[in-house]
Amino acid sequence: MFSLALSMYMGYSESVVDMGESEREISEPALERVWDEISDDGAYNVDEDLENALSVEALPRGRDVLVAITYVDDSGDTEVVDNVEFAADGTASSYSETPMPDHVNASSRPIGVRYNPQDVRGARLHVGVV
Numbered sequence: 001m002f003s004l005a006l007s008m009y010m011g012y013s014e015s016v017v018d019m020g021e022s023e024r025e026i027s028e029p030a031l032e033r034v035w036d037e038i039s040d041d042g043a044y045n046v047d048e049d050l051e052n053a054l055s056v057e058a059l060p061r062g063r064d065v066l067v068a069i070t071y072v073d074d075s076g077d078t079e080v081v082d083n084v085e086f087a088a089d090g091t092a093s094s095y096s097e098t099p100m101p102d103h104v105n106a107s108s109r110p111i112g113v114r115y116n117p118q119d120v121r122g123a124r125l126h127v128g129v130v
Contacts, residue, residue, distance in 0.1 A: 026060055027107040031127040033058045034067055035111065043112035043120050044069060050082045056090040064088055064130040066106075068099040069113065071123040081113055081123055104128030 038044050038053040050067050059065045068083035078099065085095045100106040106128035113123040 027105045027127055027129045030060050030129055031107040034127050035125055043114040045114050050084040051092045059086055060129055062088050066128040068126040069123050070099045099126040100128040104130055
């Protein structure tokens with residue numbers, strides 16, 4: 001009887017831990033899917049805005065997703081190249097907090113941004129999931 005109770009408790013505690021872990025880690029796979037979708041030959045083309053570069057299929061279902069591309073200018077300030085927020089239903093709009101609001105589960109990675117064929121600059125891709 002004791003072993004049955006112990007195994008049930010262990011199974012319950014593992015599922016609780018796994019739920020929390022997967023919640024925190026949802027932005028990492030979303031970040032990679034977004035990058036795979038918006039990159040072209042290893043860089044994001046600045047001529048194509050994020051809203052049009054991303055399909056809803058690349059985003060986590062049933063979640064609000066914020067995507068931003070930023071860079072640090074010569075004075076050390078963070079500047080936004082582009083940003084977009086996708087509501088859970090897939091509608092897109094811009095948002096003003098840079099790069100991500102505090103309440104968002106976010107991940108980021110370095111990327112290249114192509115301004116023209118000879119001009120690729122370093123930037124950062126941010127993806128947040130609510």
